[in-house]
Structure formats: C-alpha cells, structure tokens
Amino acid sequence: MAKYLMLKHYRNTSKSLDCAPMDQWTPDEVSAHIQYMNDLAAKLTETGEFVDGQALAPEGTWVRYDGEGRPPVTDGPFAETKDLIAGWMAIDVDSYERAVELAGELSAAPGPSGQPIREWLELRPFLGAPPTITE
Template sequence: MKYLVMVEGSHADYEAMSGRGSAQSPAWDKESLTAMFDFMNTLNEELRASGEMLDGQGLTDPAETRLVSLDAEGRPVVTDGPYAETKEVLAGYWVLECASLERVTEIAARVARCPQPAGAPEYPVVIRRIDETGPSQD
C-alpha cells in the first residue's frame, strides 16, 4: 500500500533554521542543522535501498506559498503567503510503498526522532494512506 507521510512546521521554525529564533522556536546552530540533514539523508537512503521510498521532499519557507481560488465569476484570486492565521504548515513529505500500516508507522516513529535543538517545537508525523481505488492515472 502507498502512504503519504508528512512532517509539519511553522514559519517561525523556518526562521529559526535560518538563525533567527523566537519565543516559538529557538535558533538552530550549524551543528543542529547538520545533525538534522544527516539524519534525514540517512533515512532517505535506507528507504530508497529498501524500495519503499517513491518520493520525498522538504518544502520551502511558507513565505513562498501561493493560494489560488476562484471568485464568484470564476476568475482566479491569488494570495501570497505567509499567513499569520496559519499555525502549522506542511514542511516535507514522503510517498512510501509499505507492506503494512505497522511498517509505515515504524518509519514515522523514526522520523519523529529527528534531532533538533532543545526547546524546538515538536509536531506529530502524519500518515495518510493513498487511495488507489479511483480512476486510472494513465
């Protein structure tokens, strides 16, 4: 089965990773960033080697977000980020093909152990099964 595994963050977290900490998220130093990237790179390499990783990406700062909706006449309405009312945003994801929910849960628990500086906010790792019952994607 295929699963989408997501990690969350906030605009404050992206600022903190750039060395600009706040009350919500302490500044990351070079060692903390290196530990996080080393952890994620090792995890990704192992998931590729096992054949479970189909895709995975970290996402840029939510300040680069763009929302597109339609007005009453069907014209696009474009809004650029960041959004003060948004607490958490999608920070990164993996598309995994795993034999079971238990296996993807093991992987998510490992993701949750990613090193970060003391006092940094902790977010749950979100697992969603990908619905493959719909029309063919070809």
C-alpha cells in the same frame, strides 16, 4: 504494497515540540536534522520503500477557482501561523504497521543537542482506485 504520505509539520512554538523551534537551532543542528532525513531516505531506497520526498519553503500562495476564468491569488501560508507543512516523504510499504514504524523513525530526527525532536507526523494513505463494478 500501500503508499503513504508522511507530512512533516513545522510548528513555530516550543509548546508543540519537545524542543526549541527550528529558527532557534544552530546551523550544525539543522544540518544534522536534514542529514538524518537524507540517511533515512537512502535506507528506504535500499529496501524499495522510498517513493519520494521534499522539503517545502515557508512561502506560498493560495489559489482557488472563481468561476470567471481567472483564479484569485492571495499570500499564504502566513509566517505567523503556528503550523506549516515543512516537507513530506512518500513511502510504499507492505502494511499500515510498517508505515507507522517508519513515521516513528522519521519523528526521531535530531534537533537541538542531537536529541530526537519527537515531532508529530501526519500519516496519510494514498487514495486507491475505486472498486471496479462488473456485471
């Protein structure tokens, strides 16, 4: 089994999606989209492939170590950006091919008029433990 993270990116331009940006969807279209993701998570829970998933708020803060003991904090990500991480789903599957299959299924979540949005998902494997050297 291998764990993968499927990152959902929200792009606020219609040029990057096959549909209108989500802020132009009706409340029913947003609800149907969220329900699709919840249904997929339930299906993957039944097969033992679901690990966890969350939606993320558009607000955020950037923090970094400054060497002085008090990290600087700035606003961000910024609303005017064209790409925000909107949420994620972690899966534990038998193969990379299965991870790609499930990412394709998540990409088919409905948008306006119930049509699949065909969003690009970032699929990233979890970093495994480094090999143990024994002598």
